[in-house]
Amino acid sequence: MRTFDAIIIGAGQAGPSLAARLSAAGRSVAIIERKHVGGTCVNTGCKPTKALVASAHAAHIARRAADFGVVIGGDVTIDMPSVFRRSHKITLDSRMSNERWLEGLENCTLIRGHARFEDRTTVRVGDERLFAPQIFINVGGRAAIPDFPGIHDVPFMTNSDIVMLERVPKHLIIVGGSYIGLEFAQMYHRFGAEVTIVEKGPRLVAREDEEISDAIQAVLEGEGIAVRTAAECIRFSRDGEDVIVGVNCTKGEPDIRGSDILLATGRKPNTDDLGLDAAGVALDERGYIIVDDALATSAPGIWAMGDCNGRGAFTHTAYNDFEIIAANLLDGETRKVSDRLPGYALYIDPPLGRVGMSEREASASGRRILVGRLPMARVGRAVEKGETQGLMKIIADADTREILGAAILGTGGDEAIHGVLDMMNVGAHYDDLRWAVPIHPTISEFWPTLVLGMKPVDASP
């Protein structure tokens, strides 16, 4: 049995940074990874998808060249093997630099293999047993495969497969109309595939306000993507080379015939094969590790970071989990997960940048709220860039003057949202945003205009 001061299971978005902090503090650390260093984000998530989104954006702008007075002498075509190579190189460069960094850390040992608890302080990897008084779990998640009728009779892809695709499907049917589904839908349509999104809920990205969901659907349908919401009867079958996805049983065209299927129906934490019972680590009913506000599990000396604790589902939340644990264990701080402001982006084009509450959530909280909104068609910079789809929106508390949340579905929205995110993080009121003197011409310069135009909204019953 090898003994360490700390064991980290999983080299995703939190584990490697924690390994670096602990080893720099003189602790001996083992970090165990069963597949690729960098986890989902680097290998099958953020990195490859955002690289592919960039290729799709280039194709889109090239097709719109004439709108800008630019002449392209011929059709715009896609060389999918080159698109794939570009994205895969970005992934491999990142994976390898992360690996080299981890392997070069003093006091840190990278161990390859699947880790499983034997008890609260002992982990087995293959034939080897490792002991440490402190263990940090960073095992992430994988695509959830719902038990749809016929799912095992058809070939289907998840995010892990589609990021490796070197061809453009003839007709890609995407089941799930949220982050993963929408990013791949627009990207593959721009690469030349016919695309249909099948969503069982009444609208796309249902966690957003209805006007945001509607505007996103308008953007996608405007490009020629078919959207089937309220698909209450999803089932799968095969007809020769074609795949058939049953959508509705009672209304509309009952089936969609396509060439390929992508499942984008959420994630499942990698906690079912970790031996957590033996360690006394409790899970919730969906398999997420239950943690307190400092990310400690039910077992003393064991913490859980990233997607597997159900407290976030993003790279920045996983990284922040590392920051919280490192600050509390090494810097004498008392950081809490509940202090984290929810912020995220959806990387369709134009992107959706979001922070804090939606209007629906703010209304449901029982506060008197103010809402300001502006279509992107009235934002000068968007007009100059020829990208006027979408809207900006801000929500504030009418009594306390706190900013409660904001959304930008619009060009540069993933960056411009940070103006509000930063204000909210320092507890600023909307008057501070009103007087921020933003730079012209930017998308962000319109926040003061939105604040000045805020109107009261009736609280929900």
Ligand SMILES: Cc1cc2nc3c(=O)[nH]c(=O)nc-3n(C[C@H](O)[C@H](O)[C@H](O)COP(=O)(O)OP(=O)(O)OC[C@H]3O[C@@H](n4cnc5c(N)ncnc54)[C@H](O)[C@@H]3O)c2cc1C
């Ligand atoms: C298609 C897609 C696009 C995404 N895009 C974005 C984005 O743009 N922005 C964003 O913020 N987030 C994005 N995400 C989410 C983001 O990838 C995750 O939130 C993030 O990777 C979570 O990090 P993590 O460290 O918790 O887990 P992971 O990155 O999943 O890492 C967990 C690691 O643990 C390893 N592991 C698991 N079990 C064991 C075991 N028993 N023994 C040893 N090793 C083990 C795994 O192999 C893996 O390497 C995207 C996700 C997907 C699927």
Ligand SMILES: NC(=O)c1ccc[n+]([C@@H]2O[C@H](COP(=O)([O-])OP(=O)(O)OC[C@H]3O[C@@H](n4cnc5c(N)ncnc54)[C@H](O)[C@@H]3O)[C@@H](O)[C@H]2O)c1
């Ligand atoms: N830009 C980003 O930051 C980004 C991009 C991609 C993924 N991600 C992360 O990856 C995670 C997973 O993304 P996702 O889009 O797969 O999941 P999600 O949980 O956001 O959405 C899943 C979608 O599938 C539908 N669905 C769920 N179960 C279903 C079923 N049984 N039948 C039919 N439809 C069903 C839901 O209605 C929903 O629209 C997200 O939580 C997100 O944090 C982030």
